[in-house]
Amino acid sequence: MTSIRKRDRKQIAGRVALDIPEGAYVNLGIGLPTLVAGQLPKGREIILHSENGVLGIGPPPAPGAEDGDLIDAGKSPVTLLEGGAFFHHADSFSMIRGRHIDICVLGAFQVSATGDLANWHTGAADAIPAVGGAMDLAVGAKQVFVMMEHLTKGGESKIVERCSYPLTGVGCVTRIYTDLAVIDVTPQGLRVVDRVEGLSLEELSRLTGMALVEHAPAAHAA
Amino acid sequence: MINKIVETLEQAVAGIADGATVMIGGFGNAGMPSELIDALIAQGAGNLTIVNNNAGNGDTGLAALLKAKRVRKIICSFPRQTDSWHFDALYRSGELELELVPQGTLAERIRAAGAGIGAFYTPTAVGTRLAEGKEARRFDGRDYVLELPIHADVALIKALRADRWGNLVYRMTARNFGPIMASAARCTIVQVQETVALGALDPETVVTPGIFVQRVVRVAAPAALERAA
Numbered sequence: 001m002t003s004i005r006k007r008d009r010k011q012i013a014g015r016v017a018l019d020i021p022e023g024a025y026v027n028l029g030i031g032l033p034t035l036v037a038g039q040l041p042k043g044r045e046i047i048l049h050s051e052n053g054v055l056g057i058g059p060p061p062a063p064g065a066e067d068g069d070l071i072d073a074g075k076s077p078v079t080l081l082e083g084g085a086f087f088h089h090a091d092s093f094s095m096i097r098g099r100h101i102d103i104c105v106l107g108a109f110q111v112s113a114t115g116d117l118a119n120w121h122t123g124a125a126d127a128i129p130a131v132g133g134a135m136d137l138a139v140g141a142k143q144v145f146v147m148m149e150h151l152t153k154g155g156e157s158k159i160v161e162r163c164s165y166p167l168t169g170v171g172c173v174t175r176i177y178t179d180l181a182v183i184d185v186t187p188q189g190l191r192v193v194d195r196v197e198g199l200s201l202e203e204l205s206r207l208t209g210m211a212l213v214e215h216a217p218a219a220h221a222a
Numbered sequence: 223m224i225n226k227i228v229e230t231l232e233q234a235v236a237g238i239a240d241g242a243t244v245m246i247g248g249f250g251n252a253g254m255p256s257e258l259i260d261a262l263i264a265q266g267a268g269n270l271t272i273v274n275n276n277a278g279n280g281d282t283g284l285a286a287l288l289k290a291k292r293v294r295k296i297i298c299s300f301p302r303q304t305d306s307w308h309f310d311a312l313y314r315s316g317e318l319e320l321e322l323v324p325q326g327t328l329a330e331r332i333r334a335a336g337a338g339i340g341a342f343y344t345p346t347a348v349g350t351r352l353a354e355g356k357e358a359r360r361f362d363g364r365d366y367v368l369e370l371p372i373h374a375d376v377a378l379i380k381a382l383r384a385d386r387w388g389n390l391v392y393r394m395t396a397r398n399f400g401p402i403m404a405s406a407a408r409c410t411i412v413q414v415q416e417t418v419a420l421g422a423l424d425p426e427t428v429v430t431p432g433i434f435v436q437r438v439v440r441v442a443a444p445a446a447l448e449r450a451a
Contacts, residue, residue: 051325052249052395068252069396075250086394088401088429089249089275090333093326097346121351128310129322130302131352136326139345170349 003198006179014039016105016147016177020046024102025095027051027137030074032147033105047081049101051133053092056084073133096133096140104141106134108148108173110163113210115173115185117146118165131168138169150178150207157209159183159190180204184215191215226388227417227438231261234411234439238267238376241294245273245332245372245403246284247379253396255380255413256283257441262378268292273332273372275325275399277301277309288312297372299325324352327369329402335371336405336434344369377407381430384414385421388435389428397429404434411437 007015013035020026020040027049028036037057040046048057050072057072058079066077095101108119117138120131138144148158159176175193176183181204182193192214195204205212228234235258238244244262248254263286270293277298278285287293288308296318301309312318323331324346334342343366347353357368379400382393390412392400404410417440 050395052252053398054395067394069394071250071252071395075252080394086392086397088397089325089329089399090402093329097326097330097344116349126314128302128313129320130300131322131324132300133325135324135350135352136346139348140326167350 004180004203005197007196008179009035010039012147012177012179015182016145017041019145019175020044020103022046025049025055025100027096027101027104027141029104029106029134029137030132031107033107034074034076036105036147049092049095050078051089051092051096051136053087053089054078054080054084055087056081058084093133093136096136099140099142101137101141103143103145104137105145105147106137108146108158109165110158110160111146111148111173111176111185112163113159113161113185113190115171116163117144117168117173118163120168121166123164123166134168138172143174144169144172145175145177146173147177150180157207159208159210161210180207183212189213225386226432226435227384227386227440229439231257231413231439231441232265234258234413234437235261235265235378238262238265240267241269242267242375243271243273243373245374245377245379245399245407247274247377247398247400247403248283249275249395249398250279251283252394253380253392253398253400254283255378258378258380258411258413258439259283259287263287263290263292269294271295271297273297273328273374273403275299275328276303277306279303280305281308285309288318291317293318295319295321297321297323297328299323299328322352328372329399331369331372332399332402332406335373336402339371341368341370343367372406374403374407375409377403377410379403379410379412381412381414383416383418383423384412384435384438385418385423385432386438387420388412388432388438389423390414390430390432390435391423391427392429401430401434404430409436410434411439413439413441415442416440
């Protein structure tokens, strides 16, 4: 694997950010997806939504300028852009469930070949469950991007035929961004959009545990 | 003359009964009515069912209510946090019942109660274990599950400003569950930073009209602002 140039977390975030168009309303899930905010291309006007009732999230506040009443869904202090708005929780989830959010970016434990998402529960008997807005985002956003490491620490693919973890949503994921590749979930199956330098399609298929097919025509490599 | 403003926190929480269902506003600490919760602890009601997005952070607010063992059941979407140790211990020991609800479904169940809706179908959680045992139905080629409203005896919420009719405005993301919880409870009790004369709130910007509010109490220095300072 030494010749493979894996994307680090910031590079995965940067790759996701490339696919977010001007004018998009976007929800970034807690954890890894929050890195996308810092990678959005300059000059593109993109409106970030957070479940707790805000549109138009700006850059992080300067140290000392945090306000406990202005936070995001991860409960981190944020700022508000000019044009931003506040609203209550039912309105916030109307935006999500009502298909007004163009893209949400979520982390995942597993994604299946048909776009099933597992990201809220490990299934362990003693685990305390917590779901938050993940199930609403999974069914509600027009496009669901997943951002995750391709393999577990044990080297198993997180892209699987069928999820073994409890599901967050069925057939909801539209595109997967990993440290190795970008893969679309299509009605015809998974389609590789791009893969990192030094990684062949055969090797990517071997690591993923299933035969992967490239998009035709071949999309750009990042 | 209508005057919903009461003088003390003790008066604000008077009459909350054992076994009541109490909605508590706030998302994490933003909008958490900590002083009202402290007053509820002092008031003594127990065996409560609590509705909140989370299950308490640190040792204050909702976490303090849990620690005081006044809660039988909590209905929430995201109990597990790095600082939810009081919830974690009570849940693991079996002393606290948890009803886990997806966040948007939680919000809509509260909204439905306030709006007089008997039940609704949502696509959220279809095909997951949180939809198990629930009535499912397909509309226009898409699957939905039936969800029921959550009514409350009492809502404790925090707003920025109120007048004596109970009209409310909020402060930034501290609004969160306040407006919908205010509509879903039989008795909505609000702590505000400031009370203003009738007519001082711009009617175009009132977020929660006073019809949804029963009691208002002024708490001079909200804890969240102090922390932020």
